[in-house]
Amino acid sequence: MRIVVCGAGYAGVTLAKRLEDGLREAEVVLVDREPSHLIQHELHRVIRNPGLADVIRLPLESLFDRVKVREMEVESIDRDERVVRCADDEIDYDYAAVCLGAETNYYDLPGVEEFSVPLKRLEHAERIRERVTDGSRVVVGGAGLSGVQVAGELAAMDRDLSITLLEQFDAVAPNFPANFQAAVTEELETRGVDVRTETTVERATEGAIETADGERTPYEAFVWTGGIRGPAAFGGERPPVRSDLRLDSRTFVAGDAARVVDDDGEAVPASAQAAIREARVVARSLVALAGRGNDGFGPRPERFTFDSPGWLVSVGDGAVAQVGPTILRGRAALALKASVGAGYLSSIGAVRNAVDLVNEEVGD
Template structure:
């Protein structure tokens, strides 16, 4: 019995660790990933201001799995009906049960010049590039433009503003959002607290402002205004992975697209068992992995094959949301919104807790020390 998981992000790693515990020893578990490392994506913005954090938020996949085999390769296509994935170079992986957890790519929406000139924030080298460009602009009191005021855009804008302050520079950070509020889709009180945190840090927030395109010198808005920039970053949306032809297939609570193929995490548009759309987020991916592990387990242990095994349905009930804004943070826990030191500590503990959960305890300690400004003898 071959079980294959494609992608080593939150969804893929969480799923593999659960399958290792759930499946019988005779079941082979294979993890396919193109980098060989697990990136704690929700802390990536920190690398723009704290390059040393790159080591804390990347963990070799060999350190986070137990008996699973790891193959470093890029998945170029998945055929969920045939149970076959194609890898770069033309090799294929056939599986009895599989899961696509390849995450999402940045969506540029065919806006002229945006993909060519903007830097997304998906990998360590993206954060390093944004940092290098912005540092070069600080001497001239330049401007950074961030497109998209979802949580990633908010966090990146906050880091850039904090970096400018640390360097005692008058550089400007502009955050653009097509919709009418930052953190669109979240509760109004959370949005208000996030906006206040950005305003307090001097970020020029322009909500209700769509981008029409960009060139090497400026971002053009839908109304015709041009905003010159020295650094241009884009966090304006997501699309499906290339292996799924850029699509994010919609799946119901079983998270299944084929007879024994599942899609989870940002690679899918998930509608849970209650008919609610599930937001693309780390916490969603980790929770979805529990359901997929149970459903793959049901397929693997269905010995007689006479009846369709009863599959679990995923229900998403978020305990809350967290977003960093420079040295500050905003947290929503149930109906309550928390800011200040308490929110910062909560943000650090969540990141460290996740690293500990995948066996990276030393990384977790280092992350807390960096986030809270602690020192360890």
């Protein structure tokens, strides 16, 4: 039996590790265009600290004993033929899991893709750093968690920057609890970030952002974190998936590649936390199904319920955490963030990186 995992982000690596441990007889193949797993939630820190790249970039071959790693870009998944198609090869599967994550969505806004830098890969962090010089005016489009972290990291740089964070909704960190939003806003403003909510980007030109209310904001560097779309293998779409996380009887999906509705009927936010927990559910379902052989029948897949214990976001050298109704800031939030990150790294076997990350996060 062959199980193909498409994508080596949080969901894909977590799933492949669980399958390696739980299925001794099955062939598990992990396909990704990159040879490394990137700790995405720490990527913003590479803008200020390029040396951190070696801590958050993990060679895939170092994480697995039996999983076969194939460095190829997934172009499509033929679910009728049960084939993963790549540029120069195709891989048959008995079961597959699509964990390709999401790409940056520019919403066809004129000039935004052309003039901005997203933050999805290490080279993006490097480009942002190169564009930011002493006295630069920087605009960050989108105040979700990624945009908040970019703005906070830029504000912590010793370069006398003017940083403007634009958000079309009425608060930063939209869709999160109000007390979390308020704490994040205060952390940003304390660091000198100009937070502008209810401000919709309409277009970008070389050197300025134009908003729907007619305002024009000049910039030397423009970072866009304003939304996500599905992977190219799904034609840029994020298909809706119910709580069994199935596209069909042989194909599962986990992470940001799909729009998941959990077993309580609630939309699941696109986040590392959700991706990891979805992958664990898919792993248990696949282990149970694989135990029945290739007949395509088996126990009903486990259903996913997302009940978040809380949320974390970095803001420069600080952080905001929500645990239940309680908001943590300062050293307590940083310590919690470090422990969560280290816990994930340890779970995929990267103990040395976990130690290094904790030292970077809370060490003086």
